[in-house]
Amino acid sequence: MSIIANNITKIFGSGHTEVKAVNSVSLTVQPGEIFLIMGPSGSGKTTLITILGGLLSPTSGSVVINGENITKLKENKLPAFRLNNIGFIFQSFNLLSALTATENVTVPLIAKGMPKKKALEQVKEMLERLGLEQRLNNKPADLSGGEKQRVAIARALITKPGVILADEPTANLDSKNGHEVMLKLCAISCEENKSVIIVSHDSRIKNIAHKVLWVEDGKLIKEEEGNHKKICPHENLV
């Protein structure tokens, strides 16, 4: 599933308080590619990923995912589009505190209308593949940072979306867990042919990215090749 962003601009406020958070950014991510967006705090990275994920409308420009111009989709159609096509991975994991690991991952499937029993079977299999078979019934409070992020990855993947958007996925993890998460994202892209966009300060992620985009003051200032080809293919990652 490809992502094409055409000349996206996002302006917050007006007059003296006007801020151009994203300024004429264009990019194209092909299926199986990982793009890393880097830049200093306040450079507009998060605003950009939010627009790419259909959570925020751009002031101008368009975002086309798998041929669908999501900037033209009606507000009430966007949730279903996100549910079916985009998986989100957040910096602070954002798991639901009252639910077990298994239940957290069933949420997107149940939101799609799948019966809970069937959803649980699928989720169990996914969590086992991610090495969480001992943690199925643990709540987020009882999981380590790395385990939480793996549950979040499982939640992002469970509906088999074509696009994965990850915001600082390694920021709250130690180096070992951060590395593990990176490799899993790499495997997702390689083995499942998904388009992955990662926003991060973590330069180690360059190792799994096909392209690295540098954003500053909302503008795309530099584009360079990542090291993805050097480390792929992986074995036994996902």
Added chain:
Amino acid sequence: MIFIALKNLFQEKTRLLISIGGVAFSVLLILILQGLYQGFSYRMGEYIRSQPADFWVSDDKARDMFHSISILPLEYKAKIEAVAGVAKVSPFSARQIVVNIRGKREATYLVAYDSETGIGGPNKVVQGKQYPDQGEIIIDRVFANKQKLKIDDSLLIGVDNFKVAGISEGTNLVTFQYSFVTKQDAERTFKTADITNYFLVSMRDVDKNQVAVNIEKQLPGTEVFTKQEFVENNTEFIRETFLPIVLVLLIIGFAVGVAVIGLTIFTSTIEKAKEYGVLKAIGVKNNQLYQMVLGQAFVAGLIGYSLGVILAFAVNQIVTRLVPEFISLFRLVDFILVLGATLIMSLLAAYIPIRRIAVINPAEVFKA
């Protein structure tokens, strides 16, 4: 998505207990008040219902036994008997009077008990004699308990001494109680040898409405009520006196329920605002999130309702033993109505949290 609602609800047990407790208190208050109102209403008509009559003939200026006194000449008895279709006519004399108990003046509704016809007798005598003799009185159990009277004790009506000969039940009118003396003692006390208050009329198997019309034609200045009409006239007294107060208290009870569930669900929604944002971001529709909030409110409401019903029965049992005047009547229809009120309570309580969820911006979840 209901399973998430339940998980959220049971995650914070203290808040859940407050929510359930608030609803239970509200349901308890509403059921007890409604039970008291129904109990009072039922008791006001219970005695009238027990009297063997199809119709009550009254002075047309009196509608019930409490607001005004019906006075009818005893000679009307023969005239009513003469109306075609009438089987039996019995005078019924009763009046609220003051009795003197150990120097204390207390009100009772004194009824002339005709032991020959059974008219004017108590529903049920639970202690002592079934029929009073001259100079004897049967008093209500609640009156006996309140005044600490027992069999063979004495009280004064005017200058006449009466000995307590029996204790009755089903003769409590909430604010005062019925007492029963012989017809002769009542006539002497009321000083009404040639008048009575009502005539109780039994019919043959005829068109009863036509007979009632004929009695009114035959005796201008009278009004004929069916037993049910007369019960309702007397119950109206309770409706006029207590219903406005009961209604205010019911509204307060309802508002307490809405406020407690509303506040607990709202604070839970505020605390979990980010989680709702996450759900929105991953593609859960607003309607599904609203269902979650409604689910929480309804489950808290239904558990609170169940607890409230249990408490209402328990409180009723305890208070009835401690305070005999406490008369309540629980009807199935009231439980159904209160259940409906609880569901409305839950619906209203979910309104503000739902509005809060509607404005949560899913993009906010990207803020660390």
